[in-house]
Amino acid sequence: MTNDSGMSLMRHFFVVIILALTHLPLAMAESVPYPLDRPALDLYLLDGQRHTFTLAELQRLPQSRIRLKDAQGVAHLWLGVSLADLLASVSGAEKGNALHARALNQYSIFIPRLDIERYQPLIAYRRDDQLMAIRDFGPLHLIYPFDDYPELRQQLFYNRAIWQLSEIHLE
Numbered sequence: 815m816t817n818d819s820g821m822s823l824m825r826h827f828f829v830v831i832i833l834a835l836t837h838l839p840l841a842m843a844e845s846v847p848y849p850l851d852r853p854a855l856d857l858y859l860l861d862g863q864r865h866t867f868t869l870a871e872l873q874r875l876p877q878s879r880i881r882l883k884d885a886q887g888v889a890h891l892w893l894g895v896s897l898a899d900l901l902a903s904v905s906g907a908e909k910g911n912a913l914h915a916r917a918l919n920q921y922s923i924f925i926p927r928l929d930i931e932r933y934q935p936l937i938a939y940r941r942d943d944q945l946m947a948i949r950d951f952g953p954l955h956l957i958y959p960f961d962d963y964p965e966l967r968q969q970l971f972y973n974r975a976i977w978q979l980s981e982i983h984l985e
Contacts, residue, residue: 847945848953855937855954858983859906867900869939869953875899880936880959892957894938897930910984915956918948918978924985925956925974933958933966937979951977 848854850870857865875895883889901907913930916922929935938955939945946952956976960966 845947845949847947850945854939855979856981857900857904857907858981859904860909860984861906863906865904865907869945872900872937872939872954875903878934878936880938880957880962882957882959882961890942892936892938892955893940893943894936894954894957897925897935897937897956900937901930907984912985914983914985915974915976915979916981916983917976918980921976921978923974923976929958929974933963935959935974948978954979 848869851868853866854869854872855867857867859865872895876899877893878896878899880892881889882892911927913925913927914922915925936957938957939953941955946955956974956979958966958971958975960971
């Protein structure tokens with residue numbers, strides 16, 4: 815009786831060790847950046863037209879940056895295209911009073927057009943000069959300049975700062 819339970823315990827121990835060793839490379843693997851040539855963002859106009867952007871196409875638009883401190887006080891540099899510049903690059907995107915932004919996980923939020931004019935939010939594709947993997951909540955983040963405008967430091971605007979941004983619908 816004790817021999818069987820000892821063998822069972824030993825078998826269990828070896829199974830755990832084998833599983834840990836076989837999955838260790840996966841746990842230690844670096845996040846793979848999102849490919850530059852894969853569609854990253856769809857912009858839907860009021861008339862139903864869809865404009866798709868790859869990261870390479872977004873990088874060809876005028877670049878903007880925002881420096882923000884995280885909750886631990888560490889500053890991070892976000893690089894991307896301002897939402898205003900993205901919309902200006904597409905004929906017909908100047909219409910509509912609001913935007914409906916959606917993430918890969920289907921989280922969605924409405925963004926008033928006034929936010930774009932007043933705060934110049936950024937569609938970031940780099941954080942600290944690194945492209946962001948989906949695993950790291952990339953490839954795109956919609957970032958507000960929270961450190962530049964104290965009035966943005968409230969839940970309403972934190973909710974509008976969306977990671978894994980994948981779609982923008984004009985409303």
